[in-house]
Amino acid sequence: MKKKVWIIIGIVVVVVAAAVLILPRLFGGSHRGIDNEPEANVAGESKILVAYFSWSGNGQQMARWIAEETGGELFRIVPEESYGEDYGACADRAKNELDNEIRPALSSHIDADIMAQYDTIYLGFPIWWYDLPTPVWTFLEEYDLSGKTIIPFFSHNGSSSGANSLNRLSELAKGATVLTDEALSIPGSSVADSEKEVKEWAAKEQK
Numbered sequence: 022m023k024k025k026v027w028i029i030i031g032i033v034v035v036v037v038a039a040a041v042l043i044l045p046r047l048f049g050g051s052h053r054g055i056d057n058e059p060e061a062n063v064a065g066e067s068k069i070l071v072a073y074f075s076w077s078g079n080g081q082q083m084a085r086w087i088a089e090e091t092g093g094e095l096f097r098i099v100p101e102e103s104y105g106e107d108y109g110a111c112a113d114r115a116k117n118e119l120d121n122e123i124r125p126a127l128s129s130h131i132d133a134d135i136m137a138q139y140d141t142i143y144l145g146f147p148i149w150w151y152d153l154p155t156p157v158w159t160f161l162e163e164y165d166l167s168g169k170t171i172i173p174f175f176s177h178n179g180s181s182s183g184a185n186s187l188n189r190l191s192e193l194a195k196g197a198t199v200l201t202d203e204a205l206s207i208p209g210s211s212v213a214d215s216e217k218e219v220k221e222w223a224a225k226e227q228k
């Protein structure tokens with residue numbers, strides 16, 4: 022009997038340790054945060070903007086392929102205060118901002134007259150805490166998006182439907198048409214091998 026109790030305790034300890042130590046790694050991966058390097062300035066010479074927020078590079082890679090395929094101009098949503106390189110610190114801050122609906126200040130901006138040139142915005146982001154990362158909230162509220170079409174693309178580590186992110190995006194993108202049914206979803210671990218899929222999707226959405 023005693024032995025059984027110890028076995029059960031052992032199993033509980035292993036499960037709890039796995040939840041604490043391994044699950045956050047599955048979400049965050051082994052990537053390092055790289056959210057603070059802006060793209061070159063946009064010029065408003067295309068009708069298409071490819072805007073993205075990316076902490077560990079997956080969304081940035083997808084955005085680059087989409088821009089290559091569509092001729093869209095690349096714009097990175099850069100937080101004024103970087104989320105840093107540490108996954109735990111990034112996760113804590115992201116959760117706090119989400120819970121308190123904090124819109125973090127951004128350091129990258131588009132002039133209103135340039136933003137007015139775009140008809141279509143491909144908008145990329147990672148799923149964070151089953152939702153849209155808060156820097157994207159700030160981005161969406163900064164501009165007059167009325168009449169524009171927003172086509173979302175995202176990467177994730179399990180939340181393949183985008184969880185609440187697409188609802189949130191539709192709520193915040195006032196006046197825009199958000200093509201939630203057309204959104205592209207790619208697991209973070211597959212992004213490196215998804216160039217063909219991403220480019221085919223982008224080309225299809227452009228028609």
Ligand SMILES: Cc1cc2nc3c(=O)[nH]c(=O)nc-3n(C[C@H](O)[C@H](O)[C@H](O)COP(=O)(O)O)c2cc1C
Nearest residue numbers: 075076077078079080147148150151178179180209
């Ligand atoms: C703070 C944080 C929270 C995350 N929350 C989720 C989540 O709720 N669901 C999910 O599937 N993946 C989650 N992930 C994993 C990312 O969505 C995934 O690694 C994504 O590919 C990262 O994209 P990026 O490299 O463009 O930043 C989270 C990652 C971080 C850093």
